[in-house]
Amino acid sequence: MSAPSATHLHPDVQAVLSNLDPATRDLPDARVLPPQAYCSDAFFEFEREAVFMHSWLCVGRVEQLPAAGDYIALTVAGESxxxxxxxxxxxxxxxxxxxxxxxxxxxxxxxxxxxxxCPYHRWTYDLEGRLVGAPHIVRQVPIETLKQEATLPPVRCEVWQGFVFVNFDDGAPALAPTLSKLDPYFEGYPMHDMVAVLPRPQEAPVPWNWKILLENYIEPYHTEFVHPVIHDFAPSTGVVFDPWHPDDNAISRGVPFLAEGGGLTEAGWAAPASFPVIPTLSDRQKRQVAFCLLPPTMNLIFTPDMICWGVTYPESATSLRVSGGLFTHGGWLVPRATAELPDFDDRAARLMEGSRQLGEQDTGVNVAMQAAKRSRHAPHGRLCYLEETLSQFNKWLSAKYRAQAARSGLG
Ligand code: FES
Ligand SMILES: [Fe+2]
Incomplete structure (x- = not known):
């Protein structure tokens, strides 16, 4: 994939780039991104390079790779x-x-x-990606020459809190320092003794742009209106937004519960939580849910009983694969004692019932939002102070878009 040049930027890409300023203003003047950013195939191609080839992307957990030789082969933003x-x-x-x-x-x-x-002509590589054999061609070229020429290209990889990330940009800053503001959220969780329940893959992609899902996930303005009753235990009016700085790769907010020890249940957000409250958490942590976005692929939810993670990967401008993150079963870090409870599956089913209800309601608005982006009357609406996290996300995205424009000679 090559970077677009100034001479062949698609009109949709130009439309987004030339209308970014209103989206990146501070509140109360911040506005939504231009609509082409959500529905244009050309803009999605631009974004694949601008965002996905220059960001840290979550690809799994260390528990998936416990022993030497364990591997995951996956396609990430079109790269195998x-x-x-x-x-x-x-x-x-x-x-x-x-x-x-x-x-x-x-x-x-x-x-x-x-x-x-390789299944095609059986060239063979070791676990470090070095060529170790190639049939027949060694009669023509010495194996030592081939070995020098043919190593699987390394991709940057970093493990943070047990999550495995990759980045196709060799010049990108290291990941961990850009996530340091999330450190307080992990305090009190017994990370050395947490068990990972891996997310189940989703059966089919959802039909909306990846940013529509993340925006819905990270803004609390809608919760009392779209999720009446089942979200009342976590009222958005109490939200605390963490400040965002241009070097941050995390956008986060905490929402206090009405009582201690809540979590997601079959009745929505409620107490007691589906799993036992983790006793080592602070009083504040026992009384809130925190939503964190690690754009462009990962989200984290901290509750008094667990940490939940989700991973989202777009397949096109208007389709997205989602796993974990309350979207599918799993993506849960729970204390070992919780994982070993005899009624763990029943408790997990309670949680997933609440997740199903929230998800159904959010699906309705996500579908409607996707359709709206194609309208000639698509708004450039003003963001509310309860959408501070959208303003932060717009700034994170715009920095990626502008950096790509600069690489393309437009900066
Ligand atoms: S393409 Fe892999 S051995 Fe030929
Ligand atoms: Fe929602």
């Missing part, structure tokens, strides 16, 4: 990659494209391997 526990015990990522003619050595699968062998 391998994430591997190598022989030294580290987690590394590399392009999965064979250096012969480019067939992936593994694709959309996981397992344990000592070697990766």
């Amino acid at each position: 990659i391998l994430v591997v526990r190598d022989t030294g015990g580290g987690v590394r990522a590399m392009s999965a494209l064979c250096r012969h003619r480019g067939h992936p050595v593994a694709q959309n699968c996981s397992g344990n391997a000592k070697r990766f062998t």
Whole structure:
């Protein structure tokens, strides 16, 4: 994928770039992003480069890679990659494209391997991505020459709080410092003794733009209107927005509960939570839910009984794959004692029933929002102070868009 140049930027891309300023103003003057940002195929292609090729992308958990040779082969923003526990015990990522003619050595699968062998002509690589064999061609070129030429290209990889991230931008700042404002949220959770319940994959993508989902997730303005009764226990009027700085890769807010020990239940947000309250949390943590966005792919929810994570990957301008994050079963970090409860599945079912109700209501607005973006009357509406997180997200996105424009010679 090559970066677009100034000479061939699509009109939709130009329309978004030339109308970014209102979206990046501070409140009370901040406005929504231009509508082409949500429905244009051309803008999505621009965004794949601007955002997804220059951001830290969550690709899994370390629990998926416990032993040397464990790997995940996945396609991320159109790039086929391998994430591997190598022989030294580290987690590394590399392009999965064979250096012969480019067939992936593994694709959309996981397992344990000592070697990766390309299915096309059986060039073989070790866990570090080094070529170790290539049939027949070694009669023509010495294997040592091939080895020097043909290593699976490394992709930057960082593990943060047990989550594995990759970044296709070799020059991007390290991830962890850009997430430091989330450290207080992790305090009190026994991370050394938490069990990961991995998210179940979603059966079909949802039919709306990835930003529509994240906006709905991170703004509390809608909750009392779209989720009456089932969200009353976490009233948006009490929300506390964390400040956002241009170096942050996290957008976060806390919402106090009406009582201690709440969580998501079959009755929505309520107390007692579906799982036991974690006793090591602070009084404040026992009385709130915190929503954190790690754009562009990850979200985290901290509740008194668990940490929930979700991962979202767009497939096109108007379709998105979602897993965990209360969208599907799993994506949960719970204390081992919770995971071992004999009625764990019943409790999880209670939580998922609340999730289903919230999700159904949000689906209605997400579908309507996607349709609105195509209208000639799509608004450039003003954001409310209860949408501070949307203003922050707009600033994060706009920085990515403008950096790409600068790389394309438009800055
Ligand atoms: S493309 Fe992989 S061996 Fe030919
Ligand atoms: Fe919602």
